[in-house]
Amino acid sequence: MMTNILIVDDDLNILRLVHIHLTEAGYKVIQAKDGMEALDILKTEACDLAVVDLMMPFMDGYELTKAIRNQYDIPVILLTAKNQIEDKERGFQAGTDDYLVKPFEPKELSFRIKALLRRYDHQPDGSIVRVGNTTINKKSYEVKIKDRTFLLPLKEFELLFFLLSNPMQVFSREQLIEQIWGLDYEGDERTVDVHIKRLRERFSQLTDDFQIKTVRGIGYLLEVHRQ
Template identity: 75%
Template sequence: MTNILIVDDDPNVLKLLDIHLHEEGYRVCQAKNGVEALETLKKEKCDLAVIDVMMPYMNGYTLTQRIRKQYDMPIILLTAKSQIEDKAHGFQSGTDDYLVKPFDPKELLFRIKALLRRYHPPLDESLVRLGKTTINKKSYEVQIGDRTIWLPLKEFELLFFLAANSMQVFSRDHLIEQIWGLDYEGDERTVDVHIKRLRERFSTLTDDFCIKTVRGVGYLLEAKRS
């Protein structure tokens, strides 16, 4: 699962970002200042940091410089200042991106996804391997050992998406948007039906993965540990 570190002394910002990031399937680590953030990084492997500039004890610029010396991860700075000098200061400190408060959480999510793709490009976006199971988006086949399985289109796309983002929790709304599109006029039960069918198909064929329900949130695909 992708870990995102949020560093901000405003509890409302921490809560807001925690909600939106969890909905997208990310795991969130929180820190109220730079000192807490560095302590968190000693204990947790984080894939990206979102850092407020104006904080007590250590500002976001200094924290960014400290992180850059020890870790290789993308950083987004949040600030209430929009002057070009402040942006220049941020990039000189080593940030990858810069977002001015107030901001739309969706825009932050877009920037997070773009930076994660840049830092961690997939080796082959069309192929997912889970143990002895291979899911091939080029041929739309699922291979389990020497057995080949063809699925209805939406079932395949749902399985591929969950497998490509294993251990990430996705809400039903997010899955509908990804698989059926923004113009889809059905309801969330469509996701439940397709998940049920996938479970019924694969529960007796393989233990390489299972699709779990996260109550009150949505679904995740859990891959068997080798």
């Protein structure tokens, strides 16, 4: 079955270049010139991944990424002419999975598409993790404890999902940054501590199913208490 890639960019040269390269790589390429057109296409076409330009008329790349995130379970790569850390941060907050700065090598886009499709491929089987009365669902991004449902900020959710999927394993801050924020992340490792602190504050009073422990000098481990 052919993999459908949606390319959204108001620059026709970029559309043409990416179309040629990805078609040669064996993908079916669907093009949109702006965010509104992209959302219309997604209603009727099953796309496996979206490549979204940041600067577009009507709806910018951040807004489109959020809209895709809310409705579809597909990876998003954001294209941008800017290389500012603030833009990257906004992109990741909007829910993008990866980031590519223009001008880029079409081959690099291919690599990133392949890597993301591989990562998303593994999700359906392991998209729900249960520990005691706690259920965490990667498709709906919900955490359920008994009959209560919680929606977490994206990175907190991904951190908790990763730790619950790998209980009783010690991870360094560096490993967690790589897993959750990606290799390109240029922020501080203390980000991990902040997110762990928030998760502890949220769940310590709500459940005894799990506990996130600090392993001195190394990082963190999630301990599971099976009833």
